[in-house]
Amino acid sequence: MNVLNVDVLVVGSGPSGLAAALEAHRNGANTVIVDSFARAGGQYWMQSNHGLERNDTQMQEGANFITNCENLGIKTITDAEVWGILPKYRVFIQQGLGDSIEIAARALVICTGAHDFVMPFAGWTLPGVMTAGAGQRYVKMYGKPPGDKIVLAGSGAFLWAVAATIVKAGGNLEAMVESNTNQFRLFGLIGRYPSRWTETRRLLSPVLRSGVQRLNGYCIDYAQGGDRIEAVKLRQVSNSDRVAGQELEMETDCLLVSHGFRPITEMTALLRCEHQFDTRKGGWYCKTDPETGATSIDNVYAAGEVTGVTGAQSAMIEGALAGLGVSEKLGLTRNGFKRKRARLIKRQLRTVRFADGLAELFELNKNAVPRIDDNTLVCRCEDVTWGDVLKSWDDGAQNLQAVKYWTRLGMGRCQGRICGVAVSRLLANQFGLDPRIFGFNHPRLPLRPVPVNVVHDAFAQKTCR
Amino acid sequence: MITIYIDGSAYEVNEDVILGHVLHEVKSAKFGSSCRGLFCGMGICFECVVKIDDDSNRRSCMTKVYPGMQVKTNSL
Numbered sequence A: 001m002n003v004l005n006v007d008v009l010v011v012g013s014g015p016s017g018l019a020a021a022l023e024a025h026r027n028g029a030n031t032v033i034v035d036s037f038a039r040a041g042g043q044y045w046m047q048s049n050h051g052l053e054r055n056d057t058q059m060q061e062g063a064n065f066i067t068n069c070e071n072l073g074i075k076t077i078t079d080a081e082v083w084g085i086l087p088k089y090r091v092f093i094q095q096g097l098g099d100s101i102e103i104a105a106r107a108l109v110i111c112t113g114a115h116d117f118v119m120p121f122a123g124w125t126l127p128g129v130m131t132a133g134a135g136q137r138y139v140k141m142y143g144k145p146p147g148d149k150i151v152l153a154g155s156g157a158f159l160w161a162v163a164a165t166i167v168k169a170g171g172n173l174e175a176m177v178e179s180n181t182n183q184f185r186l187f188g189l190i191g192r193y194p195s196r197w198t199e200t201r202r203l204l205s206p207v208l209r210s211g212v213q214r215l216n217g218y219c220i221d222y223a224q225g226g227d228r229i230e231a232v233k234l235r236q237v238s239n240s241d242r243v244a245g246q247e248l249e250m251e252t253d254c255l256l257v258s259h260g261f262r263p264i265t266e267m268t269a270l271l272r273c274e275h276q277f278d279t280r281k282g283g284w285y286c287k288t289d290p291e292t293g294a295t296s297i298d299n300v301y302a303a304g305e306v307t308g309v310t311g312a313q314s315a316m317i318e319g320a321l322a323g324l325g326v327s328e329k330l331g332l333t334r335n336g337f338k339r340k341r342a343r344l345i346k347r348q349l350r351t352v353r354f355a356d357g358l359a360e361l362f363e364l365n366k367n368a369v370p371r372i373d374d375n376t377l378v379c380r381c382e383d384v385t386w387g388d389v390l391k392s393w394d395d396g397a398q399n400l401q402a403v404k405y406w407t408r409l410g411m412g413r414c415q416g417r418i419c420g421v422a423v424s425r426l427l428a429n430q431f432g433l434d435p436r437i438f439g440f441n442h443p444r445l446p447l448r449p450v451p452v453n454v455v456h457d458a459f460a461q462k463t464c465r
Numbered sequence B: 001m002i003t004i005y006i007d008g009s010a011y012e013v014n015e016d017v018i019l020g021h022v023l024h025e026v027k028s029a030k031f032g033s034s035c036r037g038l039f040c041g042m043g044i045c046f047e048c049v050v051k052i053d054d055d056s057n058r059r060s061c062m063t064k065v066y067p068g069m070q071v072k073t074n075s076l
């Protein structure tokens, strides 16, 4: 197997990864980025093939950053999935269906980002129901909307971004359903941060201009359909357990849902970095030193949403700080790096304050989660129902790991990435407990399904050397 | 435009698009063993796996189309 030797390996090429790589490179570190997608940019700076970037400021901004990195000679290995990491630090990637490549890095910067999570509901496995992020990627990469009558539901500022993408592409968005009723406080918050006005206008004005129906204070109850989704039932969020809110049915062929983001912690967890829990930051996230991006493990740095969901602006600053931090650790700093760090830290304070304000406004209220019953599937891969989970709880399985052994929840192909957050929140709501006590699923090698001969070949090398 | 084959039928698609997006649009296609569709659309959930040429368990949302590609849904 070929071994590529580098100073710094950055995993993920979203805003944080690119910023980290740029900073490390500027300080003289031999830096390489790997990314699982076909093009650099991550979700936020996703690059389409349709020339869409011409009227998409965000895509254009990403394209400029990516080109800048390329011109400086920073290499991004795309289509590359990290499936294994061994100590100090041998990282195994598979590119497409090819053989494994080993990258030997003196230090790592983990910038794996986050994905949207969805609280389960009856009918959420019907084709046509997808995450809001999937819907946005569909429009950006396929150039057309994912349905003729789209309903976008859940909670979070991200719904505005997805709505904007859909209406700008000429899609028919039937309704945007936000479970919180925080409009006034939201505009109040934005009003206090003039640096956010341009961005806000970019997201809000196409949606407002399109006249899309906006329902605030409604959440999903369930979805119905035969081979695909045909309708969604919504209900008004009631703040009392006894009074039922108004119900509403809407025809749809595509339901896009997002209840928040989950940091993608498989790599940091595999490396045994210390993790912390905060529902407002997406649940479990990798703990880092806010000034250097250092994790609790030597020579492992992290930045962006994997260190707690605070949005792309803050991810970029965290990336730059981690790039400086890792360079300093490797003894590769240029003059003036301390001043630069101080400047970044100052900017970050304000950015994070804004993100915290947003997170507080969009906190997922326990009355705003879809209704579930014993027959609702909660683990999509292994077909485990909510009734199965409750039964295992009665049998004594009182954390995610135990529930997994009892029911196979989280043992399937998604490895608990989809069901884990949801089930700890559901159990916490059900029993009035803190979701952190349920822990999280520990990742195992290989992190992604790879053919067994690829794993064998990679490890066989180890014994020869 | 290029031609790909989904469960034996030919489809004309733009080059450079992602297979999962084509499958979502071709409404008859189903993923996996039970009737499922594209869900996360970004390689996280593995619900969109299909057989492509001789390889099963490929995530269609992470795979670009290429001429003559043979896709089999319901391959589990």
Ligand code: FES
Pocket: B020, B037, B038, B039, B040, B041, B042, B043, B044, B045, B046, B047, B048, B049, B059, B060, B061, B062
């Ligand atoms: S849709 Fe989730 S992995 Fe493809």
